[in-house]
Amino acid sequence: MRVFQMQRISAIALVVFLTIHMIVVHYPPFHIDFDQIIIRMADPLWKAIDIVFLFFVLVHALAGAWVVLTDVQRFSRLKRAFAGAAIVIGLIAFYYGTKTILAFQPPV
Amino acid sequence: MYTSSGFISFALRRLTGVALVVYLFMHLWVIGSVNAGPEAFDARLAFVQQPLFKLLEVALLAAVVYHAVDGIRIMVVHYTGITEYRKSMFYAVLAVSTLLVIAGGVPIIRFMLEG
Amino acid sequence: MSNPSTHPTATVRIQRFNPETDAKPHMQEFQVELKPGVTVLDALHEIKTHQDGSLTFRRSCRHAICGSCAMHVNGKNELVCNAPLKDRLDRNGRITIRPLPYLPIIKDLVVDRSSFWEQYLRVKPWLMPPADTPEKEFRMSPEEVAALNSAETCIMCGACYSSCQIVGLTKEYIGPHALLKAFLRVMDPRDAIPGARLADLDGADGVYRCRTIFNCIDACPKNLNPTLAIETLRKLAQKREAFEQARIERQKHLDEPIPAR
Numbered sequence: 256m257r258v259f260q261m262q263r264i265s266a267i268a269l270v271v272f273l274t275i276h277m278i279v280v281h282y283p284p285f286h287i288d289f290d291q292i293i294i295r296m297a298d299p300l301w302k303a304i305d306i307v308f309l310f311f312v313l314v315h316a317l318a319g320a321w322v323v324l325t326d327v328q329r330f331s332r333l334k335r336a337f338a339g340a341a342i343v344i345g346l347i348a349f350y351y352g353t354k355t356i357l358a359f360q361p362p363v
Numbered sequence: 364m365y366t367s368s369g370f371i372s373f374a375l376r377r378l379t380g381v382a383l384v385v386y387l388f389m390h391l392w393v394i395g396s397v398n399a400g401p402e403a404f405d406a407r408l409a410f411v412q413q414p415l416f417k418l419l420e421v422a423l424l425a426a427v428v429y430h431a432v433d434g435i436r437i438m439v440v441h442y443t444g445i446t447e448y449r450k451s452m453f454y455a456v457l458a459v460s461t462l463l464v465i466a467g468g469v470p471i472i473r474f475m476l477e478g
Numbered sequence: 479m480s481n482p483s484t485h486p487t488a489t490v491r492i493q494r495f496n497p498e499t500d501a502k503p504h505m506q507e508f509q510v511e512l513k514p515g516v517t518v519l520d521a522l523h524e525i526k527t528h529q530d531g532s533l534t535f536r537r538s539c540r541h542a543i544c545g546s547c548a549m550h551v552n553g554k555n556e557l558v559c560n561a562p563l564k565d566r567l568d569r570n571g572r573i574t575i576r577p578l579p580y581l582p583i584i585k586d587l588v589v590d591r592s593s594f595w596e597q598y599l600r601v602k603p604w605l606m607p608p609a610d611t612p613e614k615e616f617r618m619s620p621e622e623v624a625a626l627n628s629a630e631t632c633i634m635c636g637a638c639y640s641s642c643q644i645v646g647l648t649k650e651y652i653g654p655h656a657l658l659k660a661f662l663r664v665m666d667p668r669d670a671i672p673g674a675r676l677a678d679l680d681g682a683d684g685v686y687r688c689r690t691i692f693n694c695i696d697a698c699p700k701n702l703n704p705t706l707a708i709e710t711l712r713k714l715a716q717k718r719e720a721f722e723q724a725r726i727e728r729q730k731h732l733d734e735p736i737p738a739r
C-alpha cells in the first residue's frame with residue numbers, strides 16, 4: 256500500500272480514536288493519577304481500544320514524518336533509509352506502548 | 364515565497380503534524396512510567412500537570428484540532444473533487460477549530476485556576 | 479524630455495539581479511507614467527526603452543497566448559502582458575515585480591525553466607494514437623470533450639509550476655503543469671497508452687507528491703484546474719487496468735458517429 260493511502264486510512268481511524276482519547280482523558284477535567292486511570296484501564300476493552308489507537312497513531316505519525324522529510328529534494332536519496340528507520344522505530348514504539356498499556360493492572 | 368491561504372493551511376498542517384509527532388514520543392515516555400509501577404506513574408504525571416503544562420495542553424489541543432479538521436478538509440477534497448470553495452473551506456476550518464478549541468480549552472483553564 | 483506630464487506616475491519596484499556583478503538580488507524603483515490602457519508589460523518596456531536598457535525580461539506575443547511573460551506581481555504569479563498596470567497599484571501607487579519564485583534566476587526577471595520542461599517531457603505530452611487510425615476522422619462525444627476540462631488551452635506559462643511550494647521543496651515533483659498535460663492525454667479517447675501513463679504518474683514524484691495547496695489554480699491565467707486533474711488521475715490510477723480496457727473498447731468505435739441521445 257502507498258504511504259499516501261496509509262496516511263488517509265490512519266487519519267480516518269484517528270478521527271475516531273483521537274476524539275475518544277481527548278474526551279476520556281479530559282472531560283470533565285481531572286487530575287490524572289493511577290487510581291483515576293485504572294478505573295477505565297482495568298477493562299480489557301479499553302486496553303484493546305488503546306492498542307488499536309496506538310497502532311494507527313504510529314502509522315500516521317511515522318508515515319507523516321517520512322513524507323515531510325522526503326518532500327525535501329536533498330533527502331530523497333535517503334528515502335529507503337528513512338522508511339527502514341520508520342519501520343524500526345514504529346515496531347519498537349508499538350512494542351513498548353503495548354507493554355505500557357498492559358501494565359495498567361489494578362493492584363492485587 | 365508564495366503566500367496564499369493554501370500555503371498557510373499547508374504550513375500550519377505540517378507544523379502541527381510535526382509538533383504532534385514530537386509530542387507523541389514524549390507522551391509514550393511519560394505514560395510508559397507505569398511500567399515502573401503506580402508510584403512512578405503518579406510522580407511523573409504530577410510533574411506534567413503543573414499549571415504551566417496545562418497551558419501547553421491547550422496549545423496541544425489547538426494543534427490536534429487544527430490538524431485534524433484541516434486533514435478532514437483535505438480528505439473531503441480528495442473524495443468530492445470540490446475545488447471552487449477552497450478559500451471558504453479553509454476559513455470554515457479556522458472557524459470550526461477556534462470553536463472546538465474554546466469549547467475544549469475553557470474547562471482545562473478553569474480546572475487549572477480552580478484546582 | 480522635460481515637457482511636464484499630465485499623467486500621474488506609478489512607482490514600479492523591480493527585483494534586479496545581474497549574475498556577473500551581484501551577489502544577490504536587490505530591489506530597484508522606477509517611475510512610469512500611468513497612461514490609460516497601459517499594462518504591466520508596457521511599463522517594463524517603457525523602463526527598458528527610456529530608463530534602463532539593461533532590464534531583462536521575457537515576452538513575446540503580448541496577447542496572453544505564448545506564455546513567456548509570467549512573473550510574480552505583488553505576490554501573485556500572472557501574465558504581465560494581460561495585467562492592467564492601474565489595477566495592480568497599491569494605495570501609494572506602487573507595484574512590485576519579481577521573477578517567478580522557486581526557480582533559479584538567470585537575470586533580473588528571467589528564470590531558468592529547465593526543470594519545468596524536463597518534467598513536461600517526462601509525461602510524454604504528445605498524443606499517442608492507436609495503431610489503427612480511422613480513415614477519416616476521430617470522433618469525440620461532447621461529454622468526452624467536456625471531461626478534458628479545457629486542459630488543452632494551457633499555454634505552458636509556468637505560473638502554476640512556480641507557485642507550488644512542493645516544487646519549491648523538490649524539483650523531482652512532476653508538477654501541476656505536466657500533471658495537467660498528462661491528465662489531458664489520459665482522458666483523451668484517442669490516446670492509446672493511458673495505462674502506461676497512469677503507471678508513470680502513480681508514484682511518489684507524481685500524483686502523490688501533491689499536498690492540495692491549490693496555488694496552481696489561483697495562479698493559472700487560463701483558469702485551469704491542475705488540482706482537480708491530479709485528484710482525477712489519483713482515482714484513475716487506482717483502477718488503471720479497467721480504464722485501459724475501456725479505452726481499448728472505445729477505440730474500436732473512434733470513427734463512428736456519436737450516437738444521438
Ligand code: HEM
Nearest residue numbers: 266269270316319320322377380381383384387431434689
Ligand atoms: C484526527 C486526527 C488526524 C487527522 C484527521 C489527520 C489527517 C491528516 C492528513 C489528511 C494528512 C495528509 C496531509 C497532506 O497530505 O497534506 C496528515 C498528515 C500528517 N499528520 Fe495527521 N491527522 C490526524 C492526527 C495526527 C496526529 C495525532 C499526528 C502525530 C502524531 C499527525 C501527524 C501528521 C504528520 C506528521 C503529517 C504529515 C504532514 C504533511 O504531510 O504536511 N496527525 N494528517
Ligand code: HEM
Nearest residue numbers: 280292305308309312352353355356387391394395420427
Ligand atoms: C493533553 C492531552 C492528553 C492527555 C491528558 C493524555 C493522557 C493519556 C493517558 C492518561 C493515557 C493512558 C492510557 C489511557 O488513559 O487510555 C494515554 C495514552 C495514550 N495517549 Fe494520550 N493524552 C493526551 C493527548 C494525546 C495525543 C494528542 C495523542 C496522539 C498524538 C495521544 C496518544 C496516546 C497514545 C498512543 C496512548 C497509548 C499509550 C501507550 O501505549 O503507552 N495522547 N494518554
Ligand code: SF4
Nearest residue numbers: 632633635636638698
Ligand atoms: S496550467 Fe495554467 S498556469 Fe499552468 S502552465 Fe498551463 S496556463 Fe500556465
Ligand code: FES
Nearest residue numbers: 539540545547559
Ligand atoms: S507575452 Fe505572451 S503571454 Fe504575455
